[in-house]
Each structure stands twice: as C-alpha cells, then as structure tokens.
Amino acid sequence: DAGVIQSPRHEVTEMGQEVTLRCKPISGHDYLFWYRQTMMRGLELLIYFNNNVPIDDSGMPEDRFSAKMPNASFSTLKIQPSEPRDSAVYFCASSLLGGGQGTQYFGPGTRLLVL
Amino acid sequence: AQTVTQSQPEMSVQEAETVTLSCTYDTSENNYYLFWYKQPPSRQMILVIRQEAYKQQNATENRFSVNFQKAAKSFSLKISDSQLGDTAMYFCAFMKRRGGADGLTFGKGTHLIIQP
Numbered sequence: 001d002a003g004v005i006q007s008p009r010h011e012v013t014e015m016g017q018e019v020t021l022r023c024k025p026i027s028g029h030d031y032l033f034w035y036r037q038t039m040m041r042g043l044e045l046l047i048y049f050n051n052n053v054p055i056d057d058s059g060m061p062e063d064r065f066s067a068k069m070p071n072a073s074f075s076t077l078k079i080q081p082s083e084p085r086d087s088a089v090y091f092c093a094s095s096l097l098g099g100g101q102g103t104q105y106f107g108p109g110t111r112l113l114v115l
Numbered sequence: 116a117q118t119v120t121q122s123q124p125e126m127s128v129q130e131a132e133t134v135t136l137s138c139t140y141d142t143s144e145n146n147y148y149l150f151w152y153k154q155p156p157s158r159q160m161i162l163v164i165r166q167e168a169y170k171q172q173n174a175t176e177n178r179f180s181v182n183f184q185k186a187a188k189s190f191s192l193k194i195s196d197s198q199l200g201d202t203a204m205y206f207c208a209f210m211k212r213r214g215g216a217d218g219l220t221f222g223k224g225t226h227l228i229i230q231p
Contacts, residue, residue, distance in 0.1 A: 031216045043206065045218035056218065089158060097216045102148050104210075104219060106160035 002026070004107035006092050012113045018080040021110045024073055025094030033104060034067055034077050035091040043091075049075065082114045117142045117209050121222035128197055129230050135182075136192045136225050138207030146212045149183065149190045150219070155203040163205070166190065194227075202229045 005024040013019055025032045033048040047057040052069045060067070064083070069075040079086055089111050093104040118141045128134045140149070151163040166174045166183050173181050178195045194201055204226050208219040 033218055035219075042223050043219075043221040045220075048216075048218050050215060055215075059218070091160060093160075095216055102210055102212065102216045103150070103162055103165055105162070106152075109158050109160075111158075 004092055004094050004105055006090075006107035006110050008110060009108060010111050010113075012115065013082055014115050015083055016081045017114075018078065019082045019086075019112060019114075021077040021090050021092075021112070023075045023077070023092030023107060025075070025092070026096075026105055027073070029094035029096045029105075030072075031095045031097060031104075032069060032075050033093040033095070034075070035093065035106075037089045037091065037109070038087075046077070079112075082112075084114045087112055087114050117144070117211065117220045119207050119209050119220050119222035121205075121207055121225050123225045124223070125226040125228070127228040127230060130197060130199060132197055133193065133195050134197055134227065136194075136205050136207075136227065138190045138192070138222055140188050140190065140207070140209050142188070142209065142211065144211045144213075148210045148212060149181075150208040150210070151179070151181070151190075151192045152206045152208060152221075153201075153203045154206065154224075155200075160206075164192065197229050199229050199231060201227060203227060 007022045034046040037043045046059045047067045049069045067077045089109045091109045093106045095104045120139045147168045149166045153161045182191045204224045206224045207222040
C-alpha cells in the first residue's frame with residue numbers, strides 16, 4: 001500500500017521565485033491536509049480539503065500562499081513570491097473519516113529553503 | 116480555539132526503562148480525538164496511538180499506552196521497556212470532531228532520548 005507521496009523532497013530556491021509543492025494522498029481517503037513545521041512555530045495547519053473542496057484555509061499565512069485539489073489524487077501548495085521566512089518543512093497528510101476515524105497519515109515532507 | 120501543551124521539552128532515560136510523556140489540552144469541545152505522533156530524525160510523522168474522547172478505556176499499542184483523564188484534560192503517553200529506536204520527537208495532537216474531520220492542533224513536542 002503506497003502511503004502519502006510528496007514531491008519534491010527538497011527544494012532550494014531564491015527569494016521571489018515561485019514554489020510548487022505536490023501531494024498524492026492515499027487512495028480512497030477523503031480528507032487532505034497541508035501542514036508547515038518550523039522551529040519557531042512548530043507544526044501548524046495551513047489548509048484542508050474534504051472531497052477536493054477547501055474547508056478551512058484560515059491557517060494560510062497570506063495571499064502569497066495558495067492550494068488546490070483538482071482531483072481526489074492530487075493537490076498542490078504554491079508560494080508566489082517566496083520569501084526566506086517561508087523556509088520550513090511542509091507536510092501533506094490524508095485521512096478517511098469513516099474507516100480510520102480521523103487518523104491522519106503523513107507524507108515524508110518537503111524541506112523548503114528560500115535564500 | 117484548542118491548545119495543546121507539552122511541558123517537557125526534553126527527556127532522557129536508559130534503555131529498558133519506562134518513561135511517561137505529559138500532555139495537557141484545553142478545549143470546550145466534548146467530542147474529539149487525541150493522538151501521539153513520533154517524529155524520528157528522518158522527519159517522518161508516525162502515528163503511535165489514538166484515543167477517542169468518548170471512550171473511557173485507555174488505548175494501548177504494544178509497549179505504548181496512554182493515561183487519558185478527560186476531566187483533567189490530560190493525555191500522557193507511557194512507553195514501557197524503552198528501546199533505542201524510540202529516540203525521537205513526540206507530539207501530542209488534538210482533533211475536534213463535529214460531523215467531519217478537522218485539522219490537528221499539535222503541542223510543541225518532547226524530545227525523547229533513549230540512552231544505551
């Protein structure tokens with residue numbers, strides 16, 4: 001069984017560039033979550049989707065961040081333009097409310113460094 | 116809004132000892148889930164154990180068990196017969212349940228070191 005897949009695993013970019021992070025959830029899961037982990041703020045929820053529809057984006061830091069889920073097997077998190085303070089590990093997670101009763105399974109994360 | 120507090124930034128024990136990690140939370144919700152996740156140096160987030168708030172029985176998974184005190188809003192993790200591979204960051208997390216799922220609210224984590 002494939003778990004949550006994220007790409008790229010590492011990304012180094014320069015300030016002002018556009019960054020796109022990708023996520024493939026576990027097949028059949030109906031929830032998808034994006035989290036960010038930094039030393040200062042810990043793990044924080046950015047946005048989540050249910051059946052491809054954004055439910056809560058109150059954690060998205062600002063308009064430079066956007067997320068989409070065009071279908072059940074793919075989601076993107078885009079930062080445009082990127083800034084050094086966006087440097088963090090970004091996790092995608094998915095869950096199936098009925099069967100797993102809300103347990104979220106995490107991808108390996110994307111480590112982003114903005115210079 | 117929910118808050119999760121882990122008061123022990125770091126703990127160190129000898130291999131084979133038993134260790135307890137503390138977690139308290141604050142919420143006005145009555146229906147929710149609590150989780151412990153492990154994050155080894157690889158940074159992968161791994162589910163350790165889950166507890167439904169409506170269940171009075173404490174969850175157990177092999178060497179891992181919890182002490183869930185709903186009235187006190189406390190959710191501690193006990194690791195028995197600790198092993199070197201248990202060395203990791205441990206995060207306590209809360210998820211409210213209102214019909215659907217919700218995002219997780221995490222504590223700041225406890226860095227657990229198992230000494231040989």
